[in-house]
Amino acid sequence: MALFLLQRLGTLLITLLVASLLVFLVMEVLPGDPAAIILGVNARADTLAALRAEMGLDRPAWERYLLWLGGLVTGDLGRSYTYGVTVWELVAERIGLSLPLALMAIVLSTVLAIPLGVLAAARRNKAADVGVMGFTQLGIAIPNFWFAILLILLFAVHWQVLPAGGFAGWDAGFWPALKTLLLPAVALALPQAAILARVTRSSVLETLGEDYVRTARAKGLSRRAALWHHAVRNALIPVVTIMGLQFSFLLAGTIIIENVFYLPGLGRLIFQAIAQRDLIVVKDLVILLAASVVVVNFLVDLLYAVLDPRLRGGGHVL
Amino acid sequence: MSSETRVASLREFWQRGRGQANLMIGLLVTLLLVALAAVSLFWTPYPVNAIDIPAKLQPPSAAHWLGTDQFGRDVLSRIMAGARNSIAVSLVAVGIGAGIGVPLGALAAARRGWVEEVVMRFNDFTFAFPALLSAVMITALLGPGAVNSIIAIGIFNIPVFARLTRGAALSLWQRDFVLAARVAGRGRTRITLDHILPNIASLLIVQMTIQFALAILAEAGLSYLGLGTQPPDPSWGKMLNEAQTLMFLAPQLAIFPGLAIMVTVLGLNLLGDGLRDLLDPRLRRLR
Amino acid sequence: MSLLSLQDLTVTLDTPEGPATVLDRVSFDLAPGESLGIVGESGCGKSMTALAVMGLLPAAARCRGRIDFEDQDLLTLDERALCALRGRRIAMVFQEPMTALNPVKTIGFQVAEGLRWHFGLGRGEAEARALKLLDRVGLPQPRFSPDLYPHQLSGGQRQRVVIAMALACDPALLIADEPTTALDVTSQAEILALIAEVTAGSKMALMLITHDLAVVWQNTAAMLVMYAGTVAERGATAEVFARMAHPYTRGLLAASPGALEDILPAGRRLATIPGQVPDPHDRPQGCVFAGRCPRVADDCLPCPPGERLLVPGHAVACLHPHEGETPS
Numbered sequence: 018m019a020l021f022l023l024q025r026l027g028t029l030l031i032t033l034l035v036a037s038l039l040v041f042l043v044m045e046v047l048p049g050d051p052a053a054i055i056l057g058v059n060a061r062a063d064t065l066a067a068l069r070a071e072m073g074l075d076r077p078a079w080e081r082y083l084l085w086l087g088g089l090v091t092g093d094l095g096r097s098y099t100y101g102v103t104v105w106e107l108v109a110e111r112i113g114l115s116l117p118l119a120l121m122a123i124v125l126s127t128v129l130a131i132p133l134g135v136l137a138a139a140r141r142n143k144a145a146d147v148g149v150m151g152f153t154q155l156g157i158a159i160p161n162f163w164f165a166i167l168l169i170l171l172f173a174v175h176w177q178v179l180p181a182g183g184f185a186g187w188d189a190g191f192w193p194a195l196k197t198l199l200l201p202a203v204a205l206a207l208p209q210a211a212i213l214a215r216v217t218r219s220s221v222l223e224t225l226g227e228d229y230v231r232t233a234r235a236k237g238l239s240r241r242a243a244l245w246h247h248a249v250r251n252a253l254i255p256v257v258t259i260m261g262l263q264f265s266f267l268l269a270g271t272i273i274i275e276n277v278f279y280l281p282g283l284g285r286l287i288f289q290a291i292a293q294r295d296l297i298v299v300k301d302l303v304i305l306l307a308a309s310v311v312v313v314n315f316l317v318d319l320l321y322a323v324l325d326p327r328l329r330g331g332g333h334v335l
Numbered sequence: 336m337s338s339e340t341r342v343a344s345l346r347e348f349w350q351r352g353r354g355q356a357n358l359m360i361g362l363l364v365t366l367l368l369v370a371l372a373a374v375s376l377f378w379t380p381y382p383v384n385a386i387d388i389p390a391k392l393q394p395p396s397a398a399h400w401l402g403t404d405q406f407g408r409d410v411l412s413r414i415m416a417g418a419r420n421s422i423a424v425s426l427v428a429v430g431i432g433a434g435i436g437v438p439l440g441a442l443a444a445a446r447r448g449w450v451e452e453v454v455m456r457f458n459d460f461t462f463a464f465p466a467l468l469s470a471v472m473i474t475a476l477l478g479p480g481a482v483n484s485i486i487a488i489g490i491f492n493i494p495v496f497a498r499l500t501r502g503a504a505l506s507l508w509q510r511d512f513v514l515a516a517r518v519a520g521r522g523r524t525r526i527t528l529d530h531i532l533p534n535i536a537s538l539l540i541v542q543m544t545i546q547f548a549l550a551i552l553a554e555a556g557l558s559y560l561g562l563g564t565q566p567p568d569p570s571w572g573k574m575l576n577e578a579q580t581l582m583f584l585a586p587q588l589a590i591f592p593g594l595a596i597m598v599t600v601l602g603l604n605l606l607g608d609g610l611r612d613l614l615d616p617r618l619r620r621l622r
Numbered sequence: 623m624s625l626l627s628l629q630d631l632t633v634t635l636d637t638p639e640g641p642a643t644v645l646d647r648v649s650f651d652l653a654p655g656e657s658l659g660i661v662g663e664s665g666c667g668k669s670m671t672a673l674a675v676m677g678l679l680p681a682a683a684r685c686r687g688r689i690d691f692e693d694q695d696l697l698t699l700d701e702r703a704l705c706a707l708r709g710r711r712i713a714m715v716f717q718e719p720m721t722a723l724n725p726v727k728t729i730g731f732q733v734a735e736g737l738r739w740h741f742g743l744g745r746g747e748a749e750a751r752a753l754k755l756l757d758r759v760g761l762p763q764p765r766f767s768p769d770l771y772p773h774q775l776s777g778g779q780r781q782r783v784v785i786a787m788a789l790a791c792d793p794a795l796l797i798a799d800e801p802t803t804a805l806d807v808t809s810q811a812e813i814l815a816l817i818a819e820v821t822a823g824s825k826m827a828l829m830l831i832t833h834d835l836a837v838v839w840q841n842t843a844a845m846l847v848m849y850a851g852t853v854a855e856r857g858a859t860a861e862v863f864a865r866m867a868h869p870y871t872r873g874l875l876a877a878s879p880g881a882l883e884d885i886l887p888a889g890r891r892l893a894t895i896p897g898q899v900p901d902p903h904d905r906p907q908g909c910v911f912a913g914r915c916p917r918v919a920d921d922c923l924p925c926p927p928g929e930r931l932l933v934p935g936h937a938v939a940c941l942h943p944h945e946g947e948t949p950s
Contacts, residue, residue: 238709
């Protein structure tokens with residue numbers, strides 16, 4: 018297991034390295050000189066040259082790549098041209114919104130999906146199952162930004178109980194801030210919950226057919242006790258994998274959802290940075306997002322060891 | 336699935352599939368969508384881009400079944416044209432994904448060794464990037480527009496098809512009838528064309544249906560962000576974006592394009608599930 | 623007085639191809655402390671009989687007849703009453719020790735679980751009793767800690783854990799469904815010896831299901847030969863082995879490898895029984911074995927042969943049974 022994790026860690030680092038190279042190359046082939054974009058078309062040649070030198074644009078590409086990579090490793094992410102602050106500051110300011118939002122969405126989708134999936138599996142082909150499966154079909158088919166708009170129409174326009182957008186900020190207090198994140202979190206969570214419920218259902222159905230569930234029933238455990246004590250725990254192992262994979266969908270979802278609700282988070286930042294050709298911000302954010310996906314999936318591998326003692330090692334008794 | 340599986344006639348499929356609710360509903364919705372898009376090529380209730388300011392922001396009526404937008408354009412006409420746009424973008428994007436991904440996957444399974452290693456590492460790698468993030472990046476960098484959103488969505492369909500094809504092909508390569516063909520001295524390419532691909536065709540058709548639904552969603556997302564199809568060409572995502580700013584004035588504008596996306600994706604997903612049940616007898620028996 | 627009594631138990635499964643009869647009027651009695659071996663090919667209905675007694679048949683199964691256990695008809699009991707019996711009065715040992723244990727729970731937890739469920743014992747007390755049970759089935763402390771997981775044990779050791787689980791609540795009936803089939807030869811002998819040891823001298827009845835005549839010969843006092851969901855032959859094990867009457871029983875013996883050296887000459891050739899078991903969706907009107915029987919005659923086809931007594935305690939369902947001693 019330790020060896021397996023080390024190997025995983027190795028491949029993950031290589032993945033990130035290749036990712037950084039790819040992102041850098043994509044940014045390199047971009048038409049347009051960032052310095053010229055900042056200064057505008059009427060800039061004088063010597064000012065332009067000075068800025069290019071200051072931004073390091075006059076150095077060869079490989080040197081700039083290594084500098085950037087070194088910065089990433091040492092934590093120096095560089096400075097945004099458009100915002101005039103360091104990328105760290107930008108990220109620090111916005112992660113306070115994006116991270117809680119993502120966590121809320123994950124918690125919401127999990128507490129919704131797993132009981133529903135288990136219920137559907139336990140009542141296979143009965144009304145509850147058909148109902149849950151119908152709900153998941155809708156959840157998968159609804160585009161999350163439209164669902165977000167519907168939520169706004171209902172809760173902000175019609176009932177006027179929640180704000181239509183914007184972020185109150187944590188300075189405004191915990192509840193007011195949370196209130197502004199509630200609709201975005203629900204909009205993010207629904208499609209995830211639909212997929213997760215389907216995965217949970219099929220996984221539980223599979224474990225319900227296992228011999229050890231029959232053994233539990235032979236001990237006298239009721240159907241419900243055998244389901245919760247024996248089938249569900251084992252069924253969660255593949256469910257956790259899907260949750261790990263969903264994390265990257267969630268990040269992508271924040272790009273759209275933060276735009277729908279005008280939330281100043283990382284998703285909106287990256288979208289704006291791309292639009293404004295603020296390349297250093299784009300490069301850093303893409304790598305940070307990729308790194309967070311990679312780290313989450315590494316954590317999922319660790320979680321396996323908790324859920325499945327077979328991976329924890331401990332040899333045969335002989 | 337194996338080569339001894341009889342190729343059932345369409346009539347036989349129809350008779351088996353008629354009893355499957357999901358397949359029939361999915362087929363109906365999909366055909367309806369295609370019909371809507373086809374009709375919009377030569378007829379819509381109103382010209383798609385005809386501006387009629389005095390008639391702006393009307394609620395649904397006999398004259399405008401789904402109402403009008405902020406420029407007085409007929410919403411139904413624009414949804415019909417939007418269907419055409421969605422189908423075109425998604426079809427080409429899935430075509431790119433399958434057209435490149437399937438050969439890559441088949442190659443990986445047939446060659447093994449470093450070819451497979453490269454293909455699979457590429458696959459592992461793409462999963463670290465949220466597809467939409469990369470799509471946003473590509474369209475933003477290449478410039479917004481329908482063609483670039485096709486490329487962006489297409490690229491992220493490639494690994495899906497490559498992975499699926501490789502997995503299915505690998506298990507087929509172990510099967511007796513493929514071994515027999517190898518013993519008979521057939522080359523890997525011939526075997527792939529004659530035995531592997533025909534046997535995974537149904538799997539691919541099901542996946543294409545599902546990817547098509549995902550592509551519709553992705554296209555809507557991109558055009559909502561303003562990175563897809565550009566105005567004045569109508570697209571469902573763009574219509575929703577415009578409707579959002581008018582939410583307090585004309586909430587109905589935010590309903591119909593979204594409904595169109597949802598029904599389309601739902602129909603395609605049902606069609607995909609239905610096809611899987613129909614084409615994979617092993618799964619059907621498990622039900 | 624019998625502990626378990628099946629009367630004309632008929633089980634049909636609803637399948638997409640129509641109802642399939644898997645058990646056809648099966649009857650037998652088992653008294654406390656007795657042992658009964660049920661032998662037959664796979665698919666003959668012996669496992670279905672076990673699952674019917676446990677009340678764990680698949681949802682698509684329909685039962686007719688009676689299963690009387692301790693003077694209650696199990697087929698009329700509700701799920702709650704069945705749960706109170708399962709693991710408490712009737713316990714079962716399964717064929718596959720590799721999959722019968724939950725891979726994510728410790729063996730101590732799994733042995734203690736039945737005690738906690740049926741007797742409401744606290745965790746500590748239940749686990750203390752689980753330690754004794756593990757010791758009784760030959761998994762002594764401290765080598766076999768209750769904190770071990772199933773994957774850390776060999777197949778034979780796992781089967782011992784399954785037996786400890788079955789013994790936990792001191793049941794009146796132990797059903798062992800092919801308990802040694804999945805094990806290597808050495809473990810097979812050990813597990814059978816263990817089962818014999820825990821049932822010997824107690825009032826616990828044993829129902830031992832196997833496809834192996836040798837296992838029946840060595841372990842049970844009475845036996846039942848099943849074919850295609852029906853009872854072909856029954857009686858005291860020694861009597862049946864001495865004078866096998868049903869052509870199927872003799873076919874089974876001729877097809878048995880090894881371990882029967884004491885009753886079979888060494889170096890004999892293994893025979894096979896030609897033909898196939900009848901389709902449970904389309905059972906023949908007459909004797910179910912007629913299609914494969916070397917002694918088939920015209921009168922076998924119209925209606926099934928009733929069971930008839932050869933000598934007290936030995937019955938056969940055949941119109942033209944073999945007479946005399948089993949040839950060696």
